[in-house]
């Protein structure tokens with residue numbers, strides 16, 4: 373499933389190839405993905421110039437001329453492929469991803485024809501992704517966007533915001549960090565890594581991490597670890613963003629090199645220097661948590 377850093381890589385790829393170009397035509401090959409396409413979706417986005425591509429949590433927000441936002445969520449398996457004379461690129465594609473969408477594949481549901489002759493193809497074999505469009509001025513009240521917490525990046529999330537989000541919460545810190553109202557867009561893998569880096573036990577109650585007032589040491593550490601883990605992952609994704617074309621070119625795209633310190637490492641030695649613990653796996657809110665009980669307190 374694409375996590376926030378992967379979505380950010382997709383955003384960069386779309387921004388690079390779509391912004392400044394007009395949507396000349398739209399082809400939609402079914403009525404719904406996870407949800408039905410909004411009424412008049414094609415006619416709303418057609419003939420508008422893409423001004424820029426932004427992101428909020430894991431939502432891609434394609435800003436169109438005339439104050440319209442076209443929202444796209446990749447769900448579990450959504451991907452965009454850009455095709456043109458000079459480009460052939462699937463930004464954010466994983467190592468184990470499906471073949472590049474040609475525009476004629478069985479799961480290529482949306483084809484956007486840009487006025488410069490290139491195409492953007494949205495493929496989604498599991499169809500958990502979805503699209504919407506709405507007046508940009510209504511973003512604050514949009515049902516999917518209105519309650520989302522601060523972005524996990526250094527220019528948004530502050531220790532005091534995090535403390536405020538956690539205070540009074542009786543759930544474990546692991547679950548609290550997955551709550552999109554507390555911090556936007558953190559997935560299971562990254563939360564495990566963040567807590568390990570911050571030396572905080574995933575089982576500790578969120579309210580105890582927050583403390584009674586001000587900003588606790590643990591909140592400081594979790595905030596810093598969040599910034600670092602997300603920034604590193606975004607940088608790793610960004611470094612894979614290359615256009616390629618031709619046979620064999622697919623290999624050249626590269627993929628995310630995730631160097632996880634705890635995720636998926638059950639039974640192996642903790643990688644923190646000076647720690648002699650072993651990584652454990654427990655289940656919290658039906659999700660696997662990997663952590664080291666020796667150095668995470």
Ligand SMILES: [Zn+2]
Pocket residue numbers: 642643644647648649650664665666667668
């Ligand atoms: Zn450890």
